[in-house]
Amino acid sequence: MNWDALGAIGEIVGALAVLATLYYLTLQIKIQNKELDKSNEHARAQLAIDVNNCYINNFDAVMCNKEFALIYQKGLDDDPLDKIEAIQFSQFINRFLALLEAAVTVAKQDMLMSGDYTVEDLYDYPHVNRLLTTKVGSEWFEQEAPLFFSEEFLNNIRKSRSLRLGE
Numbered sequence: 001m002n003w004d005a006l007g008a009i010g011e012i013v014g015a016l017a018v019l020a021t022l023y024y025l026t027l028q029i030k031i032q033n034k035e036l037d038k039s040n041e042h043a044r045a046q047l048a049i050d051v052n053n054c055y056i057n058n059f060d061a062v063m064c065n066k067e068f069a070l071i072y073q074k075g076l077d078d079d080p081l082d083k084i085e086a087i088q089f090s091q092f093i094n095r096f097l098a099l100l101e102a103a104v105t106v107a108k109q110d111m112l113m114s115g116d117y118t119v120e121d122l123y124d125y126p127h128v129n130r131l132l133t134t135k136v137g138s139e140w141f142e143q144e145a146p147l148f149f150s151e152e153f154l155n156n157i158r159k160s161r162s163l164r165l166g167e
Contacts, residue, residue: 047106054099061092068092078135090140093131094148100128101153123160132161 061068068088074081075089100122107119131137145154 051099051103051106054102058092058095058099075134075136076130081136086136089136090144093137093140094144096131097128097145097149100125101149104153120160123156124164128157129161129164132157
């Protein structure tokens with residue numbers, strides 16, 4: 001066998017080695033993509049659980065504390081609240097809007113609710129509008145909300161409320 005034949009065989013073996021390596025890398029990338037998809041599904045599930053827990057925790061005060069439930073009902077009915085009751089009711093509203101802003105942030109990243117709700121649906125959540133049409137809620141929204149929430153978030157809430165009121 002001459003050197004040219006050995007060189008040709010070496011090139012063929014080298015080419016086969018490159019093909020085998022490429023095949024191996026392709027399999028590894030497929031495995032990695034499947035693992036990444038599983039990780040993303042886990043993150044979405046955890047986010048859904050966290051958002052639901054925050055929602056439940058926000059209403060625990062109403063469900064588990066008769067005194068606050070009475071304050072909550074007075075606030076919704078626009079019955080007079082003393083100073084402490086007004087603070088408690090407005091802080092409930094603050095917590096509820098914080099939950100909403102977190103849900104909007106997650107939804108904008110397509111990490112949650114894709115296909116179920118749009119971000120606009122979140123801004124138009126009926127309970128938010130109910131809370132903010134109360135005397136305490138309206139005052140809190142105009143005076144204190146700008147201290148806690150982004151201007152974009154507040155503007156979207158305002159836009160949603162004006163559309164709802166214009167209906």
